[in-house]
Amino acid sequence: MNYRMLIQYDGTRYNGWQRQQSTDMTIQGKIESVLSKMTGKPVEIHGAGRTDAGVHALGQVANVHLDTSMPPAEILRYLNRWLPEDIGILSVEEAPPRFHSRLNAVSKRYDYRIATNPALHVFDRKFMYPFTEPLNVPAMQEAASFLTGEHDFQGFCARKMKKSTVRRLDSVTFAEEPGELCISYRGNGFLYYMVRIMTGTLIEIGTGQRTPESIPSVFETKLREQAGFTAPARGLTLVNIDYQEETSWTLNE
């Protein structure tokens, strides 16, 4: 049976989502190890977004094929009982056999939270990047309009990629709260460090170190050094993953 899980985590302590041989401090590794204990067999789960070390998630989605007769509610209880307290499973439900959390994802939303007044954010400081220089938000919004659309994002990627680096960025929106600027990115896929490099570039535009018009040259040259700094992981959260309308994924399809 194929199961779909909705997962949240505080990524502070972890070396990211993806299982690694060198460390057992990954989110995927922690969840797989609990499911292996539960079923007595090796288990592989598939996450929709491979969040980096230190990045958080409010709505990560993963699927897993399990050979068990346990009902989903019992799997949910078992997971939350044995996982560390900085990983929480919000739901477990049966999914169609061919459902794959990453391959079927239509779009993803990442939020980058900047604490413009960290004194107001003592309680959620670990999920924000403290940055107290004044930011010109209209200039950042202008730059964001150059970012959206379908582009080759190689210049906003920390690695040389062999596969296509063309992605579609649907929207970049800014929300100002007391002591906080939150930038939300929605798109069909994100390259390695892409959201953090876009954020660093937007911050440099906000402080006046570069202009909104510098964005197109990153697309043209495809050179990482044409973009801004990589904003720290702590401010980044995977908010949710969108799939095609639920009806197409019901068990009775």
Added chain:
Amino acid sequence: MNYRMLIQYDGTRYNGWQRQQSTDMTIQGKIESVLSKMTGKPVEIHGAGRTDAGVHALGQVANVHLDTSMPPAEILRYLNRWLPEDIGILSVEEAPPRFHSRLNAVSKRYDYRIATNPALHVFDRKFMYPFTEPLNVPAMQEAASFLTGEHDFQGFCARKMKKSTVRRLDSVTFAEEPGELCISYRGNGFLYYMVRIMTGTLIEIGTGQRTPESIPSVFETKLREQAGFTAPARGLTLVNIDYQEETSWTLNE
């Protein structure tokens, strides 16, 4: 000049509010040390609530007499620049010479947050006590009605007190959120560990280990052992301090 400060902190790392000789990890100590550096003189601040080790604050109030010509906004900036990121000063304002944060306080509110489903509270888990046994909230509410009013709370205090242990508890209210039960206490003063012992007692009533009618016997006997366990510090937050109407404290009074 007398200054009034509004303060929030994540108390996880600290040995409570009150300065101690044996440790520099107290909130009072941290703030005094920044103000001493600023003025070049020893400084003593007066907090309204002496929160215990591990207890948090959203709205602690303190006052301090400073010999400085710096405007309040500059003192605020200086404090937030030099304090650790788990202590935030929300405001600094001039206060009447005789204003004393503790002596003039009319009432205080403390919230105790219980994570009934910790998987839903990965991001604020450090400010909640995880407790997953089912709780009978109506029984806890019935017990709370015995707690409110003016009583001798010695039985709900972890220390034998020489001074009066009579306090007035104005209200105990319960708020149920997804995966959370929050108990709010408002009263004119709280003894050492009093909120945590009342909470532990209410939890024992919620699980059926004791009855609501066991509360009056704690008041009659004044014996600590008649009350319930001391709920952990991490779930407790000082929410705010009320003073008489602001007009009586204006500088032009």
